[in-house]
Amino acid sequence: MKIICGMLGHETNTFSAEMCDFARWSQTGWFHGEEVIRGYEGKGDYISGMIDVARKRNIELIPTMSVLDAGPMLLRETVDYAMGMILEVIEAHKDEIDGICFALHGAGCAEGIECLEKHTLEKMRGIVGDELPIMITLDLHANMSDAVVNLTNGMFGIKQYPHTDKFEAGQLAMECLANLIEKKASYYTAHVKLPLLVPAPLGNTYTGPMKKFTDYSLAFREEKSLVDATVLHGFPYADRPQAGMSIITVSDKSQEHADETARELARFVWENRWDTVGESLSAKEAVDRALEIAGVPGEGYVVINETSDNPGGGTPCDGTGLLKELLSCQGVKSILAYIHDEEIALAAHAAGVGGKVSGLLGAKADTLHGEPIEIKDAYVAALSDGHCIYNTPVLYKQKICYGKSARLTIGSVDVVVCENLAQQTFDNMPFVMVGADIDQYDLVCVKSSNHFRAWFESRAKGIVAADPPGIQTANLLQLPFKNVIRPAFPLDPDMELKL
Numbered sequence: 001m002k003i004i005c006g007m008l009g010h011e012t013n014t015f016s017a018e019m020c021d022f023a024r025w026s027q028t029g030w031f032h033g034e035e036v037i038r039g040y041e042g043k044g045d046y047i048s049g050m051i052d053v054a055r056k057r058n059i060e061l062i063p064t065m066s067v068l069d070a071g072p073m074l075l076r077e078t079v080d081y082a083m084g085m086i087l088e089v090i091e092a093h094k095d096e097i098d099g100i101c102f103a104l105h106g107a108g109c110a111e112g113i114e115c116l117e118k119h120t121l122e123k124m125r126g127i128v129g130d131e132l133p134i135m136i137t138l139d140l141h142a143n144m145s146d147a148v149v150n151l152t153n154g155m156f157g158i159k160q161y162p163h164t165d166k167f168e169a170g171q172l173a174m175e176c177l178a179n180l181i182e183k184k185a186s187y188y189t190a191h192v193k194l195p196l197l198v199p200a201p202l203g204n205t206y207t208g209p210m211k212k213f214t215d216y217s218l219a220f221r222e223e224k225s226l227v228d229a230t231v232l233h234g235f236p237y238a239d240r241p242q243a244g245m246s247i248i249t250v251s252d253k254s255q256e257h258a259d260e261t262a263r264e265l266a267r268f269v270w271e272n273r274w275d276t277v278g279e280s281l282s283a284k285e286a287v288d289r290a291l292e293i294a295g296v297p298g299e300g301y302v303v304i305n306e307t308s309d310n311p312g313g314g315t316p317c318d319g320t321g322l323l324k325e326l327l328s329c330q331g332v333k334s335i336l337a338y339i340h341d342e343e344i345a346l347a348a349h350a351a352g353v354g355g356k357v358s359g360l361l362g363a364k365a366d367t368l369h370g371e372p373i374e375i376k377d378a379y380v381a382a383l384s385d386g387h388c389i390y391n392t393p394v395l396y397k398q399k400i401c402y403g404k405s406a407r408l409t410i411g412s413v414d415v416v417v418c419e420n421l422a423q424q425t426f427d428n429m430p431f432v433m434v435g436a437d438i439d440q441y442d443l444v445c446v447k448s449s450n451h452f453r454a455w456f457e458s459r460a461k462g463i464v465a466a467d468p469p470g471i472q473t474a475n476l477l478q479l480p481f482k483n484v485i486r487p488a489f490p491l492d493p494d495m496e497l498k499l
């Protein structure tokens with residue numbers, strides 16, 4: 001059996017003032033051809049799960065390319081470039097392949113392309129026709145539509161945020177595809193769209209309110225003997241008609257079974273929709289609350305996560321809202337990782353360890369995430385080349401490079417500055433690489449909404465989310481929506497829905 005595989009994913013924040021070229025899309029790395037297998041085998045990602053099943057079932061994989069990240073709206077030429085690499089391989093092997101197993105994201109948008117997933121699948125179908133089976137995996141933040149569902153033979157979304165179950169989704173997709181090709185099973189997919197916009201900062205499925213939906217869907221899958229059942233949170237920061245929550249069920253019994261269970265699961269979610277609404281604290285409110293927790297007897301640091309500038313949701317990673325508040329709290333030992341500011345990172349490297357740096361720090365990408373902070377004679381405490389290997393289970397053992405990085409000391413505040421990456425803080429490595437022992441700080445601050453929890457939750461004394469102005473705010477009422485279908489909860493809190 002021969003199966004085409006690969007990964008093409010983008011979580012597009014359409015409120016960004018920037019545009020995303022291929023260099024930005026692939027900032028955390030990308031693979032082409034056989035590199036895809038070498039890059040992902042033995043890791044914990046979607047493709048790793050697909051490879052795992054392929055090895056066990058003696059399936060020959062034909063890899064295309066892989067790239068996945070969040071960011072601003074994709075340029076059309078960028079999509080065409082990546083798509084060209086995929087379609088070239090499919091075209092070359094179209095007469096010998098038995099199926100396609102692909103990791104998509106579900107919230108991609110580009111210039112002139114409303115839905116990257118629909119565009120991708122239509123391009124694939126254009127070469128292989130309607131009969132060849134195609135199965136896909138989806139991110140929890142996928143904005144699904146019937147159009148995408150109808151282009152596939154099965155879709156398998158992850159359930160956890162932090163995204164620690166990508167491997168299992170990849171395994172399931174490849175397993176079902178192989179079963180379908182060998183005619184061991186038939187699969188029926190159902191999709192119910194809910195007019196429900198869930199702020200990503202409230203999406204924590206391990207200890208937050210969304211745990212209820214994940215736990216329920218996993219038990220529901222067992223109880224109803226479904227192949228899969230997923231409550232996709234959706235990604236409201238991609239302001240498109242397909243934005244919002246979706247319920248996906250996959251049955252190996254009948255279409256009716258899939259449809260009925262999807263509606264039942266959708267009813268449960270809708271009845272509990274108020275669980276998707278939460279608080280939004282200013283930077284000052286968050287710091288005050290964190291200091292209260294720090295003041296309670298007990299060991300450990302308190303984490304403040306600046307969720308409104310979470311580059312994992314397409315923000316610039318140079319917002320100054322939280323940093324400004326930390327600098328006003330001199331005497332409190334705090335550290336923030338990190339601000340993406342090439343100019344200051346390179347100035348720190350030019351000054352050297354023990355040197356001083358002056359200039360404007362942060363808030364250079366746009367005017368939506370605070371104002372640049374003027375630093376004078378900030379002390380260069382440590383430097384790094386930025387090469388790391390992730391500790392987080394979300395991207396376990398994968399390589400990453402933050403570029404030339406520095407730890408600057410400004411009074412009692414340490415701030416990590418990096419040259420070339422707008423990526424969220426997943427684990428302790430952005431601190432370790434610049435010699436910081438986070439156990440020695442009162443407040444440890446990160447730019448992330450939830451993925452940081454996979455590493456920090458069990459280690460921190462407490463966690464507080466800060467939500468200064470930014471395009472991944474927890475308060476959706478602050479965003480200038482134009483394209484989402486109304487009414488939608490919570491923008492229209494009194495709306496009614498019959499399911």
Ligand SMILES: [Zn+2]
Nearest residue numbers: 139140141163
């Ligand atoms: Zn996601």
